[in-house]
Amino acid sequence: MDSTLLSAKNLSVRFGGVLAVNNVSFDVKQGEVFTLIGPNGAGKTTVFNLISRIYTPTSGEIAYLGPQGMLKLTDQPPQNVASLGIARTFQNIELFEHASVLHNLLIGRHTHRQTGLWQDIFFTGKTREAEILAREKAEEVIDFLGLQHYRDAFVAGLPYGVRKVVEMARALCTEPKLLLLDEPSSGLNVEETDDMAFWIQDIKNELGITVLMVEHDMSLVSKVSDRVLAMNQGEVLAMGTPREVQADPGVIEAYLGSIDDVSSLRRQATQEAA
Numbered sequence: 350m351d352s353t354l355l356s357a358k359n360l361s362v363r364f365g366g367v368l369a370v371n372n373v374s375f376d377v378k379q380g381e382v383f384t385l386i387g388p389n390g391a392g393k394t395t396v397f398n399l400i401s402r403i404y405t406p407t408s409g410e411i412a413y414l415g416p417q418g419m420l421k422l423t424d425q426p427p428q429n430v431a432s433l434g435i436a437r438t439f440q441n442i443e444l445f446e447h448a449s450v451l452h453n454l455l456i457g458r459h460t461h462r463q464t465g466l467w468q469d470i471f472f473t474g475k476t477r478e479a480e481i482l483a484r485e486k487a488e489e490v491i492d493f494l495g496l497q498h499y500r501d502a503f504v505a506g507l508p509y510g511v512r513k514v515v516e517m518a519r520a521l522c523t524e525p526k527l528l529l530l531d532e533p534s535s536g537l538n539v540e541e542t543d544d545m546a547f548w549i550q551d552i553k554n555e556l557g558i559t560v561l562m563v564e565h566d567m568s569l570v571s572k573v574s575d576r577v578l579a580m581n582q583g584e585v586l587a588m589g590t591p592r593e594v595q596a597d598p599g600v601i602e603a604y605l606g607s608i609d610d611v612s613s614l615r616r617q618a619t620q621e622a623a
C-alpha cells in the first residue's frame with residue numbers, strides 16, 4: 350500500500366529576512382514512518398508548524414487525505430486540524446503540569462468531541478456517551494503505552510522520560526491518522542530512547558498510524574524510519590532510506606562541517622586501526 354496521506358509542494362515560509370523553509374516538497378505515504386533530520390535551525394519544526402496550521406506558508410501548499418478525500422490543508426483553519434486526524438507532540442513538552450496523567454489525556458481527547466456547547470452544558474445523553482468513549486480511549490492508550498502506574502499522578506512530579514510518553518499518549522487519544530513527533534528522544538537516556546523506538550514501531554504496526562517525525566538521534570532514526578528527508582537551512586538536502594540519506598555527502602557535510610573534515614576523520618581512523 351503506498352497511497353499518499355500528506356503531500357507538501359514547494360513549501361516556503363519567510364520570517365522577516367529568514368527563509369526558514371525554502372521550496373520544500375515531499376509526500377508522506379499511509380502507514381510509513383517518515384523522518385525529517387537536519388542541523389539546528391534547518392526548518393524542521395517550522396515544517397511541523399506549517400502542517401499544524403500554526404503558520405501559513407508564504408508560498409506552496411499542503412494536500413492531505415481527509416475523511417472526504419484529498420483536501421488543501423493550507424486552506425483549513427487551525428482548529429480543524431485535529432478533527433482531520435492530525436495530532437502532534439512538541440519539541441518542548443506541552444502538558445498541564447498540575448493535572449493527572451488521565452486528565453491530560455481526557456483534555457487531549459476533547460478536540461475529538463462531536464457534542465456541542467449546549468449539549469455539554471446540560472450534560473445530555475450524547476455528552477455522557479462521548480464522556481464514556483473518551484474515558485475508554487484514554488484507558489486503552491494508558492494500557493498500550495504502559496502508563497498504568499502513572500495514571501493518577503500529577504504530571505509535575507513525573508520524570509522527564511515519562512512525560513514524553515504522556516505527551517505521546519495525549520496525542521494518541523485523539524485517534525489520529527497522522528502523528529507528528531517533534532524530537533521524541535530529546536532529553537531521554539539510552540534505555541528510554543530504546544523504549545521510544547519500540548513505542549513508535551508499535552504505533553505504526555499495531556495501531557496503523559502514519560508517523561512524521563523530527564529526530565536528531567541517528568540510531569533511532571535508522572531503527573524506525575522507512576524514509577528520511579534531510580534539510581539544511583530551509584532546503585531539502587536529500588531524501589531516501591535512512592542508509593541512503595546518511596551516506597549522502599551533502600548530509601555529512603551539513604552535519605560535520607565539511608566533507609574534508611569527514612575524509613580526514615576516516616583517514617585518521619584507518620591509520621589508527623593499522
Ligand SMILES: Nc1ncnc2c1ncn2[C@@H]1O[C@H](COP(=O)(O)OP(=O)(O)OP(=O)(O)O)[C@@H](O)[C@H]1O
Nearest residue numbers: 364367369387388389390391392393394395396440
Ligand atoms: N516564529 C518565528 N519567527 C522568526 N523566525 C523563526 C520563527 N520560527 C522559526 N524561525 C527561524 O526559522 C529557522 C528554522 O527554525 P526551526 O525551529 O524550524 O528549526 P529546527 O530545524 O526545528 O531546529 P532545531 O533542531 O534546533 O529544533 C531558524 O532560523 C529560526 O530562528
Ligand SMILES: [Mg+2]
Nearest residue numbers: 393394395440
Ligand atoms: Mg525544532
